[in-house]
Amino acid sequence: MAIFESARHCIPTYLYSVSPKKSLILEEMASPPSANGAESKSFIVPAPSEPAKIEMFSPAFYAASAFGGGLSTGPTHTAVTPFDLVKCNMQIDPAKYKSISSGFGVLLKEQGVRGFFRGWVPTLLGYSAQGACKYGFYEFFKKYYSDIAGPEYAAKYKTLIYLAGSASAEVIADVALCPMEAVKVRVQTQPGFARGLSDGFPKFVKSEGALGLYKGLVPLWGRQIPYTMMKFASFETIVEMLYKHAIPTPKDQCSKTLQLGVSFAGGYVAGVFCALVSHPADNLVSFLNNAKGATVGDAVKNLGVWGLFTRGLPLRIVMIGTLTAAQWGLYDGFKVFVGLPTTGGIAPAAPAPAPAPTTSELAEA
Template sequence: MAISESSRQSLLPSFLYSSSSTRNLGLERIASGGPNPNPNPNLSPMSSRSALTDSGSVMVESPSEKRKIEMYSPAFYAACTAGGILSCGPTHTAVTPLDVVKCNMQIDPVKYKSISSGFGVLLKEQGVRGFFKGWVPTLIGYSAQGACKYGFYEFFKKYYADIVGPEYAAKYKTLIYLAGSASAEVIADVALCPMEAVKVRVQTQPGFARGLSDGLPKFVKAEGAMGLYKGLVPLWGRQIPYTMMKFASFETIVEMMYKYAIPTPKDQCSKQLQLGVSFAGGYVAGVLCAVVSHPADNLVSFLNNAKGATVGDAVKKLGVLGLFTRGLPLRILMIGTLTGTQWTIYDGFKVFVGLPTTGGVAPAAPSAAPAPAKLTN
């Protein structure tokens, strides 16, 4: 299995996609048919998919036997963007009934007192169709958000790692995850905000509109085109901490699972096991996301529900405690399941196109080669 020069150059920074397998400094020589430099005859020279190139960079093979897409190429980012669309759009649309009840609990806590009563009130007043109001703007908005969220996260993660260099990026990888996810979400929310505004209005104001086709024109007529971005700042306040927690905690949890809970190195695990790890790590990360971003989520729902509503109005009506707790149990259930499923779909798509799953145990930084000894007379 020859390793091309383009593969070496395309896999930087590889410590973000690596396993805990032992490095084999002579893998290149083995692959090309050269003598075996492995001093340990009991260790298979191909047991590790990591190698150090002549320049000292770490190279990591994909879980697939033959990679279809070159890492960090335009095709790689396009694949991540497509995976983001598949992971976010359909999953958010699937939980539309939970979202409708949650939004109404946030807007009218007197009428929608609990999860069970909220479903009952909605069913009685609007029928089964009421549970799926706003599904079209949900699908469009969160597909656009997912495309930007995952695609730009992969881009910014490598961009910031390249800026600081391999040593500091490996040492402060969590900061790289946080910075990359925050940068990506700033862009993603600009794509999401108009559809989120229409969605909330359709879901929380009976009789306002049937869906996107008539809801968007009514919204623009009432508040102008810029009114679609009225909730952008609160949306940033909700989504940026949410996404920072979603990506950084997921990467950390997955790394810990491969390091402490799974005895087999990641590159030797089956694809099914790796996707199971992605779901478990994503679910735990989703619970953390829900708690961190819930106050801002209440604000977004409140501001998009009524014309001229302010943050002060929301605090006055819901109270400080209400901002943190109103609808939280339902959101934990919804976001935990949602996030776990999203990571599974995203990593499943990456595996399908021949890319490695996200996260894993980062190897130790390669030690510098010893300087040759000077000859003395």
């Protein structure tokens, strides 16, 4: 949990406050008692170390979800930049990057160790923005669509709620990601084009125009929307099944460590499914952002249908499985840190309504 403790200093201050005792001191310093002696009310959200202090589905809840999404997505994508580099080059130049092992060898020989992290800045910025939109808007749309459906239909068709909520969130998230993804692919697959974001971004705009940054948006939607729908719906389903069939203790009675372990395991399995459904579109995105003026037809003709589905797939399964597991672990770890419940699982049963008072009790009252 050390990573969450260090991240605490980066969290927007409106998400939490200091301990209750310190909060009281600060309130007394900031606002003197009223003339009639009544106590002044605090508008500060209590500290994240005290559970359940952020109201569910409040603006602070969605802000925390967005912050946790950015925190979990940007750094994890940056950490697997070497795998992403080899994968992208295998997709663009299979004659040179014939396999995973030889791909790493070619990259090391030509670019050195530093070459393994080429494009890490646009990766970090792009996927941090995407993760913030993806997780924050997913929580919003999941609640929004559940309210539209009503309690009965929301429970009955919960998988459809997950699919609709994640798809809606990803449409927005990809608009935030697309410019950085375009620059990242060009930097990673064209040695000598640019050192990174600072010189790569203006070169890309000069070459392709500002609208060129969004040339790959439709293929990106084609890759990311199915990916995210699978990521969230399968994760929610897998986690629910684990709590229902594999863990004898109800979720709300499990330790936080166990709950985070379930999130990590569910995330890895979900990541494998994500890689399978989104891989053809991933090949398209890499091809279009690498070749100036290229079209989807050019990509299909060059890669072939079989290559579209299989080129770079084993490496992407390993990369996306690990990536998705780490993201869910970090995201739910952050939620635990700020006092929110982990994602997914069987919700605790609603309390039974209080029995109606008897005639004698009403008479006594």
